[in-house]
Amino acid sequence: MVLTAPDAPVIGLAKAIHLSVAPVFLLTGISGLLGVLSNRLARIIDRANVLQEAEELSDISGSRRLRLELGVQKQRIGLINRAITCCTLTALLVSLVVAVVFISAVAWIDLAPIVVPLFVVAMLSLMGALLLLLREVQLATNQVRRRF
Template identity: 45%
Template sequence: MDIHLGDISHIIQLSIAPVFLLTGVGTKLAVLTNRLARIIDRSRVLEDRLGAAGGAGFAEAHSELLTLYRRAHLINRAITLSTCCGLLVCVVIAALFIGDALDLALAKFIALCFVAGMLSLIGSFVYLLREIFVATQTLSRRNLPSVPK
């Protein structure tokens, strides 16, 4: 079985769109890990404060810490789903190359992996949105100065 230069360029053309998608997923993973790092940093500060505090500061710090744990859990799920999406997109790219190079009928497998990847990406965005809602809900509950009417 000979693979010609024209065949390889056709295979590369087929894989361009999934590669761009993979770049976007990588960028999203960077955003998610940044959010998780900030949550972890804040949690460490609060854990230290809980160890040294007593009385009134304890309840507030404990409440914020519980919220941060919830946010971290949501971001972890978003990271997991984004990573699954990235892996599935890699499988799609590999299957495109293998299927076209070896003349295998992998269209249904490729479509299944692509749809599974998109569902993973959608789920990741849903968890990110939930985490953002939890974060902004916490912000609105803090003791902010009242705005005159």
């Protein structure tokens, strides 16, 4: 098959779409992780609200225990907030990678020197989010163990 000049833009567009598919699947996974993180944050906030209400009604010894538990909830909230920030940054960077790859393929410009560091930083940010989630889960698990 001989390609004519009018076919070149279509081929460039097809190549751009092909190169953009894998990062789009990654975005789907990241959105799922953001959902998990948001749900965890909501549960932690709900638990903290219950503890605050219980603290207001408890005696001094019970209030001390509840304040300690509220401190752990505060740590967990901070960890999940940072994980959400890292995960959102990952999604933004991957979206930028998709845009740059698309522009690169359509414009026939080699933008690999831009794509590679963006993707590496996106993966580092994703690893950070996962490590923060792991730490938050460890705190939650330790908190449950202390109750029993």
